[in-house]
Amino acid sequence: MYAYILRRLFMLIPVLFGVSIVIFFTLRIIPGDVAATILGTDATPQALAQLREDFGLDQPLYQQYFSWMGGVLTGDFGESMRTGQEVLPDIMSRFAITFELTILSAFISWIIAIPLGIIAGIKRNSKTDFGVRIISLLGVSVPNFALATVLILVLSLSFSYSPPVGYVGFFEDPITNLQILLLPAIVLGTSMAGAVMRMTRSSILEILRQDFIRTIRAKGAKERVVIFNHALRNAMIPILTIIGMQIGVLLGGTVIIEQIFSLPGLGQLVLTGINQRDVIVVQGAVLFIAFVFVIINLIVDILYSYLDPRITYK
Amino acid sequence: MREFVQRLIDDKIGLIGFIGILVVIIIAIFAPLIAPYAPDKMFTEHVLEGPSGEFLFGTDQFGRDIFSRIVYGAQVSLKVGLIAVGIGATAGLIFGLIAGYFQGKVDQVIMRVMDVFFAFPDILLALTIVAVLGPSLTNTMIAIGVVFTPVFTRLVRSAVMSVKENEYLTSAVAIGVHPVKIIAKHITPNIMAPFIVQITLALSGAILTEAALSFLGLGVQPPDPSWGVMLNASRTYMEFAPWTIIFPVTAIVFTIFCFNLLGDSLRDILDPKLKR
Numbered sequence: 041m042y043a044y045i046l047r048r049l050f051m052l053i054p055v056l057f058g059v060s061i062v063i064f065f066t067l068r069i070i071p072g073d074v075a076a077t078i079l080g081t082d083a084t085p086q087a088l089a090q091l092r093e094d095f096g097l098d099q100p101l102y103q104q105y106f107s108w109m110g111g112v113l114t115g116d117f118g119e120s121m122r123t124g125q126e127v128l129p130d131i132m133s134r135f136a137i138t139f140e141l142t143i144l145s146a147f148i149s150w151i152i153a154i155p156l157g158i159i160a161g162i163k164r165n166s167k168t169d170f171g172v173r174i175i176s177l178l179g180v181s182v183p184n185f186a187l188a189t190v191l192i193l194v195l196s197l198s199f200s201y202s203p204p205v206g207y208v209g210f211f212e213d214p215i216t217n218l219q220i221l222l223l224p225a226i227v228l229g230t231s232m233a234g235a236v237m238r239m240t241r242s243s244i245l246e247i248l249r250q251d252f253i254r255t256i257r258a259k260g261a262k263e264r265v266v267i268f269n270h271a272l273r274n275a276m277i278p279i280l281t282i283i284g285m286q287i288g289v290l291l292g293g294t295v296i297i298e299q300i301f302s303l304p305g306l307g308q309l310v311l312t313g314i315n316q317r318d319v320i321v322v323q324g325a326v327l328f329i330a331f332v333f334v335i336i337n338l339i340v341d342i343l344y345s346y347l348d349p350r351i352t353y354k
Numbered sequence: 355m356r357e358f359v360q361r362l363i364d365d366k367i368g369l370i371g372f373i374g375i376l377v378v379i380i381i382a383i384f385a386p387l388i389a390p391y392a393p394d395k396m397f398t399e400h401v402l403e404g405p406s407g408e409f410l411f412g413t414d415q416f417g418r419d420i421f422s423r424i425v426y427g428a429q430v431s432l433k434v435g436l437i438a439v440g441i442g443a444t445a446g447l448i449f450g451l452i453a454g455y456f457q458g459k460v461d462q463v464i465m466r467v468m469d470v471f472f473a474f475p476d477i478l479l480a481l482t483i484v485a486v487l488g489p490s491l492t493n494t495m496i497a498i499g500v501v502f503t504p505v506f507t508r509l510v511r512s513a514v515m516s517v518k519e520n521e522y523l524t525s526a527v528a529i530g531v532h533p534v535k536i537i538a539k540h541i542t543p544n545i546m547a548p549f550i551v552q553i554t555l556a557l558s559g560a561i562l563t564e565a566a567l568s569f570l571g572l573g574v575q576p577p578d579p580s581w582g583v584m585l586n587a588s589r590t591y592m593e594f595a596p597w598t599i600i601f602p603v604t605a606i607v608f609t610i611f612c613f614n615l616l617g618d619s620l621r622d623i624l625d626p627k628l629k630r
Contacts, residue, residue, distance in 0.1 A: 058470035069486050173367070177618065181611035183562050185569050186603045189585060193592045193599060238618075292475025296566055310478065311570065314485040326482060330473045 048338055059330045060112070064105050067319045077317040078121050095121055095320065108323070117324035122316055127324040131306065135328065138298070138305035140210060141221055141228070142290045146283070148229030149236055154279070157240025161275075162267060164245060172237060179234025185296045188227045192300070195223075203301045224301045228293055232286050239282040243275035277344060284340030288333045361623045368619025374612030382428040389422035393579040402595045412597040414588065420598065423579040424605050430580045431609060434495050434564040435557045441499025442560075443553055446506020451537050453507065454514025465511070468504040476501050480563055484572045491580075494573040498560045509552050513545035547624040554620055558613035565606050581606045 075091045076083065092098045095118075096107060111118055117127040153176075160172035195201035203223075210217040247253065248271055256266055295307030302308075306325055313321035362368050381388060390410075397409075397417040405412045411420035449468070453461040471479065483497035517523065518541070526536050567573030568582030576583050581602045588598035 054466065055469050055473055058466070059473045062470055063482070066482060066486050071488065173618075177614050178607075178611060181558070181614050182607050183565060183610070185566060186585065186606055189589060189592065189599060190603055193596060196593055197596070288475050292477040295477055295481065296570060299570065310481070314481065314572075322482070322485075326474070326478060329475065329478060333475060334473050 045338075045342060048341065052334055052338065055334060056327075056331060060109060060327055061105070063323045063326050063330075064108060065101070067323055068101060068104075070317065070319070074121070074317055074319060091121070095119075112324075112327070117328075118320040120321050121318045122321075127321055130309065130321075131325055131328050134304060134306045134309050135332075136209070137207065137303055138291065138294050138307060140217075141225055141294055141297070141303065141305060142287060144221055144225035145228035145232060145290055146287055148225055149233040149286070150283070152230065153233040153236035154240050157237040157279075158244055158267070158272065160237070161241040161244025161248065169241075172241065176234040176237035176241075179230060179232075179237065181234075182231060184227055184231040184293050185300060187231055188224070188297060188300045191223065191227060205302065207304050220301075220303070224297045224303065228290055228297055231293070232290060235286060236279065236282055240275065240279050243278040244271060246278075247271045247274045280340060280343060284337055287336050291329055291333060291336075358623065362619065365619045365623065367615050368623070371612045371615025371617075371619060374608065375616060378428050378609050378612065379432065381425055382432045385425045385429055389419075389425040391419045391422045393423045393426040394418065394577045395422075402591060402598070404595070405597055411601045412595070414584070414598050415591055415595075420584070420601055423584060424581070424601055426579040427581045427584065427602070427605060428609075430491070430574055430578065431561045431564065431606075434491070434498065434574075435560045438495045438498035438560040438564070439502060439553055439556045441496065442502025442556060443506050443549070445499070445503040446508075447510050447542075447549070449503070449507040450510025451514055451541065454511040455518065455533065455537055455541065457515075461511070464507065468507050471500075471504045476559075477563065477566060480567060481570070481572060484567055489567075489572045489575055491574050491578065494564055494567055497567070498563050501563070502556050502560070505556070506549075506552060509548055510545060513548055514541055517541055517544045551617060551621045551624055554613060554617035558610045558617065561606070561613070562610055 073088075075088045075095075075097060079087055079091060089098075096104050099107075108118060115128060117131065119126055120130070156172050156175070160169040160176075163169050192201070192203060204220045207220060208216045253266060253271060256270055261270075292307075294303075294305055295311060297303070298305040298307040299311055306329060310322055310325045310329075312318075313325060362372065395418060397413060397419070399417065400409065400413045401417040402415055403409060403413045403417075409419050409421065411424065414420055414423070449464050453464040474482075480494075480497040480501045483500055484493050487493040487496065523536065523540055526540055564573055564580065565582035565585070568580040569586045571586065574580035574583055576587065584602040585599060585606070588595070588602065592599040
């Protein structure tokens with residue numbers, strides 16, 4: 041098992057290396073002079089040359105890449121071309137917000153989706169099943185930004201609600217923090233619930249058709265025992281896959297939601313960086329998100345073995 | 355084929371989705387006939403007016419008819435959907451067929467490159483590509499196409515690998531049929547079922563991603579009538595002109611919902627395990 045985890049961790053190295061190459065060179069295709077965009081049209085040639093020198097933009101591309109990667113490997117993601125501040129501390133403090141939002145959203149979606157998916161699966165083709173299928177499809181079809189906008193509209197019209205300005209950390213004031221994050225988390229959570237609900241339903245259906253369930257039923261086990269002790273445990277594997285994938289989707293989804301709710305998270309950092317052409321910030325933040333994404337996928341893969349002893353790792 | 359159509363008709367959910375998509379397609383094709391006004395025509399004396407006989411869905415902040423913009427917006431959404439998925443599906447089919455059929459080193463190289471693209475959340479990758487290429491309709495389609503390529507590649511590759519095990523293929527290889535002929539005549543038709551299901555689901559994903567990118571100001575650019583652009587622009591006025599937001603949201607949700615209904619139903623119909 042440990043050997044497997046180690047091997048998988050080693051396999052992440054080429055993937056992350058590839059990711060860094062893709063990000064770095066893609067961002068260098070941006071047309072126009074980054075220095076001129078940053079300093080504005082009335083910048084003197086000396087100022088432009090100084091900025092290029094400061095950020096190594098006057099060096100050949102491969103050299104810029106290696107010096108960036110060298111920094112990344114030692115925990116130095118470079119400095120923002122706009123503010124001059126170090127990128128990594130900014131990424132870390134913003135990641136805390138994005139991470140909390142992601143986890144809260146995931147949690148909300150599980151509370152909604154897993155019980156409903158199970159009920160729909162058990163009562164296949166019933167009215168409940170039909171209702172759950174429609175709700176879950178609607179959940180998948182409503183884009184989170186549309187849901188967020190409509191929700192803000194409804195709340196502002198009926199309760200004069202407006203999205204909170206500013207952000208308070210969980211450890212500073214947990215209650216205010218949750219007040220700020222609850223609405224965005226509900227939006228992200230419900231938009232993710234559809235997919236989890238569908239997966240839960242279809243995996244329950246798949247498992248209930250199998251021979252071992254028939255055997256357990258034939259032995260006279262109570263339906264509750266069949267469902268909770270046998271079917272659900274086996275159905276958890278595909279459900280876990282989708283949950284793992286969805287956490288990645290959530291990480292991406294936060295880009296839009298943070299923008300709508302003015303949350304200073306990682307997604308907003310990327311978006312501001314893109315709008316301001318701050319390539320150092322964008323490449324650092326995107327690399328970091330990709331890193332978290334592959335680590336989550338790895339954790340999901342490892343969790344499989346705990347749930348399904350048939351999966352052996354070599 | 356007849357059995358397939360019959361099963362689609364029997365499955366009410368899929369049929370509803372199919373009809374809904376047909377409606378959107380008809381609206382997009384006949385937009386100039388259906389829309390009462392040009393999408394960018396401004397009625398400066400009718401700014402932010404509610405729905406009326408003259409303006410069915412009301413007007414926006416420039417006095418443009420929202421109904422006409424939604425109708426023309428259907429063209430944008432379907433165009434992005436079809437071309438973006440076309441790019442992703444074609445590239446994925448080619449890479450997947452090559453990787454799955456030849457395996458070995460070629461497979462390793464293709465799949466490792468795809469792994470790299472899988473390491474990005476979809477919207478983030480699309481966002482970065484559009485940011486680099488510059489926000490526009492064409493670049494949005496390219497970005498979404500690139501984002502969808504790995505999904506199609508992985509799907510086609512695994513379908514090819516399972517089809518390849520069949521005896522008729524082993525025999526075809528044994529009697530020396532050219533690989534291109536084997537891929538074109540024997541493998542491709544047999545992997546179409548999952549491929550078509552994925553296309554339907556990807557269409558809804560592409561329409562959603564376009565709306566999201568346009569919403570963020572990185573996709574289709576104003577004054578082009580994209581539903582995402584309309585939604586973003588109306589956020590400032592939504593409290594006193596809710597119609598500016600309700601109709602674009604309904605259009606987006608309806609279209610994506612119909613594609614999902616059809617995709618879901620096709621998956622059930624084409625999945626031999628669920629045939630009962």
